[in-house]
Amino acid sequence: QSVLTQPPSVSGAPGQRVTISCTGSSSNIGAGYDVHWYQQLPGTAPKLLIYGNSNRPSGVPDRFSGSKSGTSASLAISGLQAEDEADYYCQSYDSSLSDVVFGGGTKLTVL
Amino acid sequence: QVQLVQSGSELKKPGASVKVSCKASGYTFTSYAMNWVRQAPGQGLEWMGWINTNTGNPTYAQGFTGRFVFSLDTSVSTAYLQISSLKAEDTAVYYCARASIVVVTATPGWFDPWGQGTLVTVSS
Numbered sequence: 001q002s003v004l005t006q007p008p009s010v011s012g013a014p015g016q017r018v019t020i021s022c023t024g025s026s027s028n029i030g031a032g033y034d035v036h037w038y039q040q041l042p043g044t045a046p047k048l049l050i051y052g053n054s055n056r057p058s059g060v061p062d063r064f065s066g067s068k069s070g071t072s073a074s075l076a077i078s079g080l081q082a083e084d085e086a087d088y089y090c091q092s093y094d095s096s097l098s099d100v101v102f103g104g105g106t107k108l109t110v111l
Numbered sequence: 112q113v114q115l116v117q118s119g120s121e122l123k124k125p126g127a128s129v130k131v132s133c134k135a136s137g138y139t140f141t142s143y144a145m146n147w148v149r150q151a152p153g154q155g156l157e158w159m160g161w162i163n164t165n166t167g168n169p170t171y172a173q174g175f176t177g178r179f180v181f182s183l184d185t186s187v188s189t190a191y192l193q194i195s196s197l198k199a200e201d202t203a204v205y206y207c208a209r210a211s212i213v214v215v216t217a218t219p220g221w222f223d224p225w226g227q228g229t230l231v232t233v234s235s
Contacts, residue, residue: 002155034213036221038156045206046148046156048223057223089156093218099172100146100219105155 003028003094004103011109017078020106022090023071028101030071033093037066037075040087040105049088050075077108085110113137115207115226122232128195131229133207140188141165143209144219147181147192150228151203161210161219162190197233204228 005023012018022035029035037050048057050066053073065076073092077084090103118132133145147159160171162181169181180193190207207226210219 033216034220038222045225045228046208046222047225048221051221051223091156091158091221093213093216095216097173098218100158100161102156102158 002104003097003101004090004092006088006090006103006106008104009107009109011111012077012080013111014080014082016080017076018080018108019077020075020088020090020108022073022075022092022103024073024092024094025071027096028071028092028094029068029073031095033095035066035068035073036091037064038089038091040089042086046089080110082110084108113209113224115209115224117205117207117226117229120230120232122234123197124235125197125199125233127197127233128193129197129231131192131194131205131207131231133190133192133226135188135190135209138209140185144212145181145183145190146208146210146219146222148206148208148222148225149203150206151200154203159192159205163212164190194231197231199233201231202233204230 038046039049040046053068054066063079088106094101116134141164144161146161149157159175162169178195182191206228208222213220
């Protein structure tokens with residue numbers, strides 16, 4: 001059971017917008033710790049997608065955006081493309097565990 | 112360019128040990144922390160801990176104490192993960208990942224880049 005809760009799967013048609021939630025608690029996201037997001041394409045290593053809640057590394061399309069509010073964070077993907085089909089993970093820090101924590105991951109299917 | 116290159120796949124018998132390497136290039140090795148992340152087959156990401164590349168001091172996440180050891184050879188910009196007394200449930204892909212340290216929490220921030228992963232299979 002992950003400390004950060006993500007939906008197991010989401011789906012959308014090409015061109016649509018989807019959001020992936022990452023729900024935490026008062027000892028992690030709610031305590032003000034930053035949330036980061038990763039994309040893992042099939043058979044490859046994770047890649048940084050969003051850092052510091054809402055910042056995109058260079059090279060990441062602006063179709064990807066992140067936000068944080070209270071004890072939750074969200075990743076939004078607009079203008080869905082077939083190549084966005086992947087697993088997405090959120091990451092933060094938990095002060096009760098004194099550990100870096102990941103969400104359980106969300107599989108995005110592009111219909 | 113900044114990259115992390117890991118050693119190749121390993122097939123080990125239960126009870127054996129394995130040492131995975133992660134060679135960094137394209138940046139000053141001692142300026143960033145090195146993290147280790149485990150991904151069991153079909154499962155999510157699990158943070159194993161990190162090593163301070165300046166001091167060599169390791170920090171292990173809950174569930175990764177005892178059989179897991181992080182080490183460094185700064186002369187060749189390489190981090191190592193050693194796992195002893197291997198069990199079938201250690202079968203996984205192991206990733207190294209670079210991170211800056213967040214000053215407020217003295218813990219790793221975001222992970223970038225990641226190594227390509229090393230598959231460790233434990234089977235008799």
